[in-house]
Amino acid sequence: MAKITIDGKEFDVDPKLTVIQAAAENGIEIPHFCWHPKLSVSGNCRMCLVEIEKMPKLAIACSTQVSDGMVVRTDSDRVVKARNAVMEFLLINHPLDCPICDEAGECKLQDYAYKYSIGESRFTEDKVHKPKRVELGPRVMLDDERCIMCSRCIRFADEVAHQPALTFTERGTHVVLTTFPGQQFDSPYSMNVIDLCPVGALTSRDFRFKSRVWEMSSTDSVCIGCARGCNTQVWVRNNEILRLTPKQNDEVNGPWMCDHGRLDSFRHVNSDARLNGPLLRKDNAFVEVGWDEALSRIVSELRTYRKNEIAAIGSPYATNEDNYIFAKFMRDVVGAKHFALAEHVKPGDQDELLIRADKTPNAAGAQLMGFATHALAPMLEGIKNGAIKALYVLEDNIAADPAVADILAELDLLIVHSCVRNETTELAHVVLSSATFAEKNGTYTNFLGRVQRIRPAVTTVDSERTLDGFSMSRWDKFAAHNDRWGKGPRRDARSSWRIIAAVSGVMGTKMKYAASDEIFKELAEKIPAFRGLSYLKLGSTGATTSAGAPAAVPTPAHS
Amino acid sequence: MGTHGKMIRTRDLNFLQRIYIPEILKGMSMTIAQLFKPKFTVQYPDERFAPEKSFRGRPVLVEENGVERCVACGLCSRVCPALAIEVQASETELEKERYPIKFEINMVRCIFCGFCEEVCPEEAIIMSDEYLLAFTSQEEAVFGKDRLLKSAEEMKGRLEWLRNHR
Numbered sequence: 142m143a144k145i146t147i148d149g150k151e152f153d154v155d156p157k158l159t160v161i162q163a164a165a166e167n168g169i170e171i172p173h174f175c176w177h178p179k180l181s182v183s184g185n186c187r188m189c190l191v192e193i194e195k196m197p198k199l200a201i202a203c204s205t206q207v208s209d210g211m212v213v214r215t216d217s218d219r220v221v222k223a224r225n226a227v228m229e230f231l232l233i234n235h236p237l238d239c240p241i242c243d244e245a246g247e248c249k250l251q252d253y254a255y256k257y258s259i260g261e262s263r264f265t266e267d268k269v270h271k272p273k274r275v276e277l278g279p280r281v282m283l284d285d286e287r288c289i290m291c292s293r294c295i296r297f298a299d300e301v302a303h304q305p306a307l308t309f310t311e312r313g314t315h316v317v318l319t320t321f322p323g324q325q326f327d328s329p330y331s332m333n334v335i336d337l338c339p340v341g342a343l344t345s346r347d348f349r350f351k352s353r354v355w356e357m358s359s360t361d362s363v364c365i366g367c368a369r370g371c372n373t374q375v376w377v378r379n380n381e382i383l384r385l386t387p388k389q390n391d392e393v394n395g396p397w398m399c400d401h402g403r404l405d406s407f408r409h410v411n412s413d414a415r416l417n418g419p420l421l422r423k424d425n426a427f428v429e430v431g432w433d434e435a436l437s438r439i440v441s442e443l444r445t446y447r448k449n450e451i452a453a454i455g456s457p458y459a460t461n462e463d464n465y466i467f468a469k470f471m472r473d474v475v476g477a478k479h480f481a482l483a484e485h486v487k488p489g490d491q492d493e494l495l496i497r498a499d500k501t502p503n504a505a506g507a508q509l510m511g512f513a514t515h516a517l518a519p520m521l522e523g524i525k526n527g528a529i530k531a532l533y534v535l536e537d538n539i540a541a542d543p544a545v546a547d548i549l550a551e552l553d554l555l556i557v558h559s560c561v562r563n564e565t566t567e568l569a570h571v572v573l574s575s576a577t578f579a580e581k582n583g584t585y586t587n588f589l590g591r592v593q594r595i596r597p598a599v600t601t602v603d604s605e606r607t608l609d610g611f612s613m614s615r616w617d618k619f620a621a622h623n624d625r626w627g628k629g630p631r632r633d634a635r636s637s638w639r640i641i642a643a644v645s646g647v648m649g650t651k652m653k654y655a656a657s658d659e660i661f662k663e664l665a666e667k668i669p670a671f672r673g674l675s676y677l678k679l680g681s682t683g684a685t686t687s688a689g690a691p692a693a694v695p696t697p698a699h700s
Numbered sequence: 701m702g703t704h705g706k707m708i709r710t711r712d713l714n715f716l717q718r719i720y721i722p723e724i725l726k727g728m729s730m731t732i733a734q735l736f737k738p739k740f741t742v743q744y745p746d747e748r749f750a751p752e753k754s755f756r757g758r759p760v761l762v763e764e765n766g767v768e769r770c771v772a773c774g775l776c777s778r779v780c781p782a783l784a785i786e787v788q789a790s791e792t793e794l795e796k797e798r799y800p801i802k803f804e805i806n807m808v809r810c811i812f813c814g815f816c817e818e819v820c821p822e823e824a825i826i827m828s829d830e831y832l833l834a835f836t837s838q839e840e841a842v843f844g845k846d847r848l849l850k851s852a853e854e855m856k857g858r859l860e861w862l863r864n865h866r
């Protein structure tokens with residue numbers, strides 16, 4: 142251990158650390174642009190200059206290793222002056238773009254200009270002009286004038302995405318960031334450079350100009366794009382998801398997420414195909430009905446079958462809580478004999494960084510609740526030969542596979558939970574509109590057995606932003622009933638466990654849960670792998686089941 | 701009691717004061733003098749008052765060469781203490797890159813404070829001299845771009861005043 146003093150306070154730190162790391166570990170932020178904890182040190186922005194005793198010149202904290210007895214000052218007059226000078230240089234050619242720049246409000250340059258710059262420029266000449274609206278790749282847009290040449294994006298492309306497509310050309314103030322000739326930056330992780338870029342030089346072509354960041358609320362959640370379960374923040378305005386950004390969790394995704402997860406995993410929440418309340422098939426057409434009618438229809442229909450004629454398919458998209466209640470209901474209340482789970486594996490679509498071939502967020506959890514993937518083929522066989530006549534499917538579009546669709550057409554009764562209209566709901570006799578990941582509380586278990594919380598960010602007909610403790614934007618807080626903003630579509634959709642508990646109630650077996658944490662408490666007692674876990678224990682980064690990575694979870698090798 | 705102001709009691713008044721007539725005459729002479737001075741009263745609504753350029757009537761959006769100056773930065777919306785403004789940005793081929801595809805001000809919410817005018821980096825939203833704002837429904841009070849846009853030519857007076865007084 143090395144003893145160092147930062148701004149008069151003594152700390153014992155690992156001698157392998159740099160000054161900026163040692164300070165960060167002890168809660169002191171040394172301002173910086175180019176340094177990033179997950180990238181190599183480049184030391185080109187000069188913002189992290191600090192004064193170190195016995196060193197004649199100011200030193201950059203990002204590349205100076207600590208040593209025993211080192212005395213560092215981050216707030217001396219010399220440091221403050223040097224920082225202001227760095228800011229002044231950076232701002233010489235930086236355009237006055239804040240009003241049109243998407244980064245405004247979460248921009249390091251803007252923040253530091255308030256904190257570390259006296260706010261006066263002595264530069265009266267013309268600023269250098271560079272290309273704007275440059276398409277770096279299919280998902281990332283570059284504005285070269287805004288670039289402060291920190292090289293974070295270049296290092297990310299090299300070191301993390303392993304697609305070294307970016308580079309600087311020219312010299313001095315004329316430096317431009319560009320892709321190598323004939324290349325584009327289209328790595329499956331390309332959009333992480335948008336978060337990395339300390340300024341608004343790199344923006345998302347999808348989110349561009351959609352909203353100012355201060356107009357949205359953000360809610361901690363988990364990506365449902367694959368079995369990794371990257372931690373995310375869901376950004377909502379007018380009850381509509383506008384973007385996802387990664388949230389750092391070093392046990393799961395570090396600070397990154399993939400472009401597919403970022404762009405495609407929330408579209409269905411806002412989609413026109415959303416269901417809005419239960420549907421019943423009457424004379425071969427769907428009619429919208431109330432919940433009571435749909436539930437009593439399910440109960441009266443289910444009662445007409447023998448127990449071994451009834452089957453249940455759990456869902457790798459539904460939460461642990463939903464699957465637990467579903468299994469409990471089908472087993473203990475209905476007495477069904479067949480339980481299975483469908484796989485959604487894209488062989489080969491997997492890499493060393495994040496992306497998993499299993500494209501569902503909770504296959505591991507659903508299996509721990511008693512739904513086995515190997516039971517699916519025999520179940521479909523049973524439907525085909527008429528042994529199984531009724532099937533209850535939880536949140537899974539299994540009929541997307543035409544072969545499965547043909548088999549499901551044989552059923553006398555098909556009950557489906559779904560948030561959108563799809564191939565499976567088209568075949569169903571009863572469709573129950575279920576809430577999406579962004580509209581409910583619950584947990585997912587990722588492929589490593591890590592259990593992580595999701596939280597509601599979008600309101601349904603049943604939920605209320607203020608009363609149910611959602612995170613709120615300023616508009617959400619102050620919108621009056623007659624304001625047009627602060628609203629947006631709300632659907633009549635419910636968490637699957639709530640729907641099932643209600644069906645159970647109609648069947649005469651009451652399931653009394655006020656909220657999903659009560660279910661989690663119960664399943665933590667009943668399912669050995671979850672023993673000892675609670676929402677409190679999961680906290681903001683999750684916790685691992687005692688089962689760890691369940692062996693049965695499909696994890697085909699990288700090919 | 702207080703040290704300021706002497707209490708005058710009826711029994712302390714002298715004779716002239718007690719009969720009131722001189723005081724009444726004093727008042728009447730003031731009134732009559734006013735009759736011959738210029739009038740300020742306006743016979744509203746038959747006559748209309750023309751405000752000074754410093755007047756803060758309802759906000760308008762400045763249009764120049766057929767497009768709004770606004771770049772949809774949302775600062776006016778953020779600063780508006782009454783939350784009257786809603787802006788939705790979008791991309792344009794023009795050099796400014798960004799423009800408001802939707803811009804709405806709820807005139808029932810607006811309190812004519814002029815903060816939006818003060819914060820706007822583009823001098824795109826300014827206060828006009830319009831004060832005739834009466835509505836028969838909530839919806840009617842929400843002004844879209846169609847009713848907000850005014851040409852820079854038409855708003856010249858206010859723009860000049862702003863330049864000289866900021």
Ligand code: SF4
Pocket residue numbers: 287288289290291292293294295318337338339340342343
């Ligand atoms: S584009 Fe952004 S991340 Fe890349 S070098 Fe420029 S400022 Fe840094």
Ligand code: SF4
Pocket residue numbers: 364365366367368369370371394398399400401402403406495496497
């Ligand atoms: S790696 Fe998987 S969990 Fe992570 S962002 Fe991509 S799809 Fe989502």
Ligand code: SF4
Pocket residue numbers: 759776779780781782783784785805809810811812813814815816817
């Ligand atoms: S004048 Fe004041 S209240 Fe009216 S729109 Fe502007 S900022 Fe809002």
Ligand code: SF4
Pocket residue numbers: 240769770771772773774775776777787816819820821822823824825
């Ligand atoms: S502050 Fe000015 S430029 Fe920005 S949105 Fe309002 S009117 Fe438009």
